[in-house]
Amino acid sequence: MLLQYWPQKTDVKFMSFRLPALVFSVVLIAASFFMIFTKGLNFGIDFAGGSVIEIEQPVDVNEQDVRGVVGELGLGEVQVNAARGTGVEGIEVIVIRFATQVAEDGDQEAAQQVANNSVRAALEAAFPGVNIRSSAAVGPKVSGELLRSGLIALGVALALMMLYISVRFQWQYALGAVAALFHDVIITMGMFALTQFEFNLSTIAALLTIVGYSMNDTVIVFDRVREEARKYKKLDLGQVIDIAINQTLSRTLLTSGTTLLALLSIYIFGGTVLSGMSFALIFGVVIGTYSSIFVASALVLMLGIDRGEKAKREVVGFQGT
Amino acid sequence: MLNFPAWKVALICLVLLWGGLLALPNAFSDGFLGIQPRDTGATDPQSILEYDQQKAAAEQSWWPGFLPTSKVNLGLDLQGGVYLLTEIDPEEVAANRLESLQADIRDVLNDPQLITRDVPEQDGSTLPIRLRNPDQMDDALRRLRRINPTIGATGGEKIMSIEQRGEAMIMISVSDAAMQALAADAQDKMIEIIRRRLDPDGVSEVSITPQGDTRIVIEAPGEADPRRIKDILGRAGRMTFNMADSSPSSIAAAETGRPRPGFELVQDENGISYLINRTPVVTGSDIATANQGYDPDDNSPAVDFRLTGSGAERFGRTTANNRGELFAIVLDGKVMSAPRINEPIWGGNVQITGSFSMQEAQDLAAIIEAGELPGKLGFIEERTVGPGLGADSIRAGTRASIIGLVLVAVFMIIAYGLIGGFAVGSLIANIVLILGALSGLGATLTLPGIAGIILTIGMAVDANVIVFERIREEQRSGRSPNTAVIAGYERALSTILDANITTFIAAAILYMLGSGPVKGFAVTLAIGIVTSVFTAFVVTRWFTAVWLRLAKPRKLSI
Numbered sequence: 001m002l003l004q005y006w007p008q009k010t011d012v013k014f015m016s017f018r019l020p021a022l023v024f025s026v027v028l029i030a031a032s033f034f035m036i037f038t039k040g041l042n043f044g045i046d047f048a049g050g051s052v053i054e055i056e057q058p059v060d061v062n063e064q065d066v067r068g069v070v071g072e073l074g075l076g077e078v079q080v081n082a083a084r085g086t087g088v089e090g091i092e093v094i095v096i097r098f099a100t101q102v103a104e105d106g107d108q109e110a111a112q113q114v115a116n117n118s119v120r121a122a123l124e125a126a127f128p129g130v131n132i133r134s135s136a137a138v139g140p141k142v143s144g145e146l147l148r149s150g151l152i153a154l155g156v157a158l159a160l161m162m163l164y165i166s167v168r169f170q171w172q173y174a175l176g177a178v179a180a181l182f183h184d185v186i187i188t189m190g191m192f193a194l195t196q197f198e199f200n201l202s203t204i205a206a207l208l209t210i211v212g213y214s215m216n217d218t219v220i221v222f223d224r225v226r227e228e229a230r231k232y233k234k235l236d237l238g239q240v241i242d243i244a245i246n247q248t249l250s251r252t253l254l255t256s257g258t259t260l261l262a263l264l265s266i267y268i269f270g271g272t273v274l275s276g277m278s279f280a281l282i283f284g285v286v287i288g289t290y291s292s293i294f295v296a297s298a299l300v301l302m303l304g305i306d307r308g309e310k311a312k313r314e315v316v317g318f319q320g321t
Numbered sequence: 322m323l324n325f326p327a328w329k330v331a332l333i334c335l336v337l338l339w340g341g342l343l344a345l346p347n348a349f350s351d352g353f354l355g356i357q358p359r360d361t362g363a364t365d366p367q368s369i370l371e372y373d374q375q376k377a378a379a380e381q382s383w384w385p386g387f388l389p390t391s392k393v394n395l396g397l398d399l400q401g402g403v404y405l406l407t408e409i410d411p412e413e414v415a416a417n418r419l420e421s422l423q424a425d426i427r428d429v430l431n432d433p434q435l436i437t438r439d440v441p442e443q444d445g446s447t448l449p450i451r452l453r454n455p456d457q458m459d460d461a462l463r464r465l466r467r468i469n470p471t472i473g474a475t476g477g478e479k480i481m482s483i484e485q486r487g488e489a490m491i492m493i494s495v496s497d498a499a500m501q502a503l504a505a506d507a508q509d510k511m512i513e514i515i516r517r518r519l520d521p522d523g524v525s526e527v528s529i530t531p532q533g534d535t536r537i538v539i540e541a542p543g544e545a546d547p548r549r550i551k552d553i554l555g556r557a558g559r560m561t562f563n564m565a566d567s568s569p570s571s572i573a574a575a576e577t578g579r580p581r582p583g584f585e586l587v588q589d590e591n592g593i594s595y596l597i598n599r600t601p602v603v604t605g606s607d608i609a610t611a612n613q614g615y616d617p618d619d620n621s622p623a624v625d626f627r628l629t630g631s632g633a634e635r636f637g638r639t640t641a642n643n644r645g646e647l648f649a650i651v652l653d654g655k656v657m658s659a660p661r662i663n664e665p666i667w668g669g670n671v672q673i674t675g676s677f678s679m680q681e682a683q684d685l686a687a688i689i690e691a692g693e694l695p696g697k698l699g700f701i702e703e704r705t706v707g708p709g710l711g712a713d714s715i716r717a718g719t720r721a722s723i724i725g726l727v728l729v730a731v732f733m734i735i736a737y738g739l740i741g742g743f744a745v746g747s748l749i750a751n752i753v754l755i756l757g758a759l760s761g762l763g764a765t766l767t768l769p770g771i772a773g774i775i776l777t778i779g780m781a782v783d784a785n786v787i788v789f790e791r792i793r794e795e796q797r798s799g800r801s802p803n804t805a806v807i808a809g810y811e812r813a814l815s816t817i818l819d820a821n822i823t824t825f826i827a828a829a830i831l832y833m834l835g836s837g838p839v840k841g842f843a844v845t846l847a848i849g850i851v852t853s854v855f856t857a858f859v860v861t862r863w864f865t866a867v868w869l870r871l872a873k874p875r876k877l878s879i
Contacts (some may be wrong), residue, residue: 053554153834212827262725271717
């Protein structure tokens with residue numbers, strides 16, 4: 001239907017934009033690093049340690065009251081924020097956060113648990129019948145491990161994907177794909193530093209999914225590049241890549257479109273708990289689509305691919321049923 | 322590619338039917354499925370009424386027994402509950418063990434010629450011993466090596482490492498290998514004790530699982546307050562019965578810092594001091610059972626326990642000899658109650674009374690019966706989700722999924738028309754299969770898992786789109802609908818596999834290295850990848866083939 005009105009054959013000279021795109025990407029990456037190092041990531045308690053307690057806001061209680069009650073406990077800096085409409089029914093909640101407790105005997109884990117209990121008790125005493133929707137306390141030992149294992153997961157995933165692509169394609173493709181992935185991950189992290197969205201375990205899951213999605217996108221373009229490169233042996237590699245990208249363009253836009261639709265519905269209707277994760281995914285889908293063309297393919301063009309005898313003998317695999 | 326022999330069609334239908342059947346229970350209530358409700362022991366009228374209603378519904382259920390009844394297993398973030406990560410300190414376990422070995426060490430070195438002083442206090446998990454005479458070093462080492470306690474029954478590591486320092490010093494410490502084994506041993510014991518404490522009747526759904534060598538994860542669905550669990554597990558559970566000296570002069574002397582030898586001052590909850598004999602008459606290992614009971618005087622909750630045969634015998638003899646004296650029941654260094662002995666207590670039935678609530682008395686009974694923890698449990702992570710928030714999250718997730726699904730379906734039909742409708746059909750089959758797989762595998766659905774499903778909804782059409790684009794191209798180069806469809810599927814296969822295997826790698830890594838909710842996300846993502854390749858490549862192709870055969874279109878509107 002609608003696609004019939006989409007131009008049957010697009011002929012965008014993507015590769016001729018590769019220099020401005022390169023500049024654009026380098027600027028974005030530099031800005032991301034700048035943001036990450038100056039403003040920093042807003043680590044949630046998963047990675048920073050500390051406590052978060054979320055209470056349903058009683059009718060006649062406001063943030064000030066809660067701040068007063070919790071402030072008296074001597075927990076260091078306490079943040080108290082009201083958040084409207086986090087649940088389905090638009091329940092108003094008050095979120096109380098405080099950082100890792102300093103313990104004289106060095107047992108910060110225990111101090112954190114004690115602090116959490118005392119906040120609960122103080123809230124119950126001050127506001128009888130208060131509904132504590134959730135509470136979490138993460139000691140510094142665990143938070144350090146969670147961050148480390150998250151980063152290891154990211155690293156291992158990148159290495160394995162690179163290996164898979166090297167085996168299925170050629171090393172130039174693998175390098176291009178992985179460069180695109182680093183590009184996506186760094187810029188998404190830069191975006192998190194800029195917006196100060198909370199960076200937590202779900203964000204790492206989202207980053208890994210972006211890696212998967214971006215790789216998926218890149219592989220589909222590469223598959224076409226390889227096919228067309230076989231078909232047009234004499235054609236300039238830049239032209240071959242342009243043909244491949246144009247041929248997969250409507251697929252790229254359609255899939256990005258449906259994925260964005262689904263993600264937007266989580267962002268808008270999924271409540272605050274999922275908003276950070278869906279924000280990362282939305283941003284990642286956009287940047288991943290861009291990078292599969294202007295980073296991954298452009299890098300393959302710069303590195304060149306082996307189109308000689310060796311390439312002919314490469315595994316074609318998976319054809320037919 | 323478009324030939325679907327009967328066996329293939331049968332296989333496709335079987336997979337879809339099987340997935341549908343596995344997913345089906347999720348649409349009904351437990352009562353409808355004939356699942357008996359779990360007795361939570363709640364005593365308020367509302368809960369009892371609900372329990373009775375569910376039970377009645379379960380009994381009347383006509384759900385056939387051969388159909389599956391297991392639903393998607395909801396994570397704690399969706400059903401509400403308490404997650405606690407606890408850690409055992411191996412050093413402390415080692416120190417406790419060394420402490421219990423001190424008596425043996427003292428015995429073998431008990432030749433007054435051998436050591437300067439008594440065996441000194443240990444310093445953490447090391448015990449320094451200074452010999453009176455350096456010449457006795459060889460003798461002392463030989464004697465110490467004779468104590469060769471091992472962990473476990475067979476083939477355990479030696480616990481002690483004995484090291485000579487300088488001329489006359491010996492350092493006894495717990496060897497590194499033994500420390501590991503002791504921690505693992507303590508972990509097993511602790512899991513058992515935690516289970517008995519938290520779940521004395523074996524009816525609740527508390528899950529207690531080891532993580533690594535020193536950690537234990539406790540998950541209690543439905544629990545809203547972590548403090549009760551922390552309180553129950555935070556106590557060592559060391560219970561003793563000690564005779565007490567109640568003469569005012571002895572107590573006064575002790576309070577000025579000169580206690581009677583072998584006695585010590587211990588307080589109760591109200592700060593009243595008791596002077597108790599350090600050597601207990603009865604310890605936790607002499608207790609056979611403990612239950613919550615009632616005080617016969619005023620019917621208030623109390624804790625009853627029964628001593629084992631030998632414990633009862635010892636206790637009876639001691640009480641017979643100490644008529645009119647006090648005895649103290651001490652738990653973790655605090656006097657729980659200190660009744661006066663009016664007559665000898667034979668038979669081994671003892672009661673602790675106090676101002677307990679029913680819950681406190683039950684918890685205390687569970688702690689006493691479960692026995693003493695081999696070391697302190699440290700809580701290093703706690704997450705609690707209230708049942709209200711869990712229900713909200715499910716509603717929000719379900720709503721987002723339905724809206725996402727509708728948007729994607731409309732978009733696909735606008736983009737591709739009829740054949741887009743086929744893709745939507747297989748998308749729905751995909752979601753049913755994901756639900757069926759989650760229910761059938763017993764995988765846990767978490768909040769990020771719901772995000773994973775929604776993401777899959779968006780990405781599931783990808784394989785269809787790749788194929789449709791190929792078909793368009795083939796048709797453009799002049800092929801007939803049938804050959805265009807065949808060629809489209811053939812040429813898209815390798816792309817689809819390459820693309821999905823890479824995403825699958827990411828999901829697998831997430832599963833292996835992730836924890837909790839992230840793992841849940843990985844599971845749904847991985848299942849989604851498998852089912853979407855199947856539905857796009859098999860189900861949609863089958864729909865298309867049937868339609869091509871029936872409608873025989875001249876040109877595909879694609």
